[in-house]
Amino acid sequence: MDRVRDLASKRAAVIFTKSSCCMCHSIKALFYELGASPAVHELDQDAKGREMECALRALGCNPTVPAVFIGGRYVGSAKDVISLHVDGSLKQKLIDAKAIWF
């Protein structure tokens, strides 16, 4: 959990993924489309990946990847991100966290 929080606070937009996860690829693509440069951490490439996955599961993230943090705060999984994007709040969160400017 500490490592998750630690990594999540280091950048305005942070996405936890797995190299084999294609839905993660979609969420990354969406962030790039919006002009954000999220930090991407692949759990299967991290030594503490297992623990981090457990921490994400404990946060209620299901499936555990992709897991999105904006401004250090947990935003949700793919479903949450898409829902937020549809009502316009994703962009606003990114602007507020200074991940994007417009």
Next chain:
Amino acid sequence: MADVSPMTDTSTDADTEDKNLRNALSQGLVASDGSDKSRDQKMLRRLAQNREAARKSRLKKKAYVQQLESSRMKLTQLEQELQRARQQGIFISNSGEQAQSMGGNGALAFDVEYARWLEEHNRRVNELRGAVNQHAGDGELRIIVDGILAHYDDIFRIKGDAAKADVFHILSGMWKTPAERCFLWLGGFRSSELLKLLLNQLEPLTEQQLMSINNLQQSSQQAEDALSQGMEALQQSLAETLAASLGPSTGNVANYMGQMAMAMGKLGTLEGFIRQADNLRQQTLQRMHSILTTRQSARALLAINDYFSRLRALSSLWLARPRE
């Protein structure tokens, strides 16, 4: 049930005996005077009893045959019901256990459910059309519009369950008409296209509304593109996995099994893409409704329905077209 056992047919024996007796009497072989009267009487009584037994036997046989006939009719009826139930995807085992739904016929069951949903949807939309044409008040319109949107939630839930059972059937779009299938995206319609259509149908819109609808159209397009990219990545990854299982080492069974297992894992993620695509459709509809007034939402739903009705009509025309 009465003990109607298939008794041996004694009717002919009694008849023959009767005939023999009459013959015997007419030929004087049997004495009709007093000396053998008791013996004749005994024989007559026996013959009468035989006749009675034979008659009873005939009646029992008739009853038994009638029961067989009605059982046969009942059996035919049950067989027909069973056939109908099987067609609807209800699994019924041979030992007569309780019925479970969505057995091997998940695709067929979904097609039936979708057809039912569509029928109900059209009924609701016609109700809305009637209310709009009769200048119904906002209150009444809101009830019907809310009902239609809630009903949309039903089909998304049904599709979710069906995708768990048979993701390829949903992806194939075979449950839609041919022309609709032409525009299929991840197992359904593109919200961004619907919104483009509505921008022309919904005037007049306020500045704020126009901006919001434009933003919504752009957001849904971005989300669609993102999901499409994920699907492409999935296809690529799958192709690479299958290609990796080919190779010079043809005897490497473990390698083959490993690659197949990986490919299976990737196929399992398809359902997630359909779920997110449907989630996008659902969210877009809700968001559109929140931006518009009740009357505008009503017109939007009617326009959407008109559009898809035309697509379906086009499919029918196409299928019925004269060919050389």
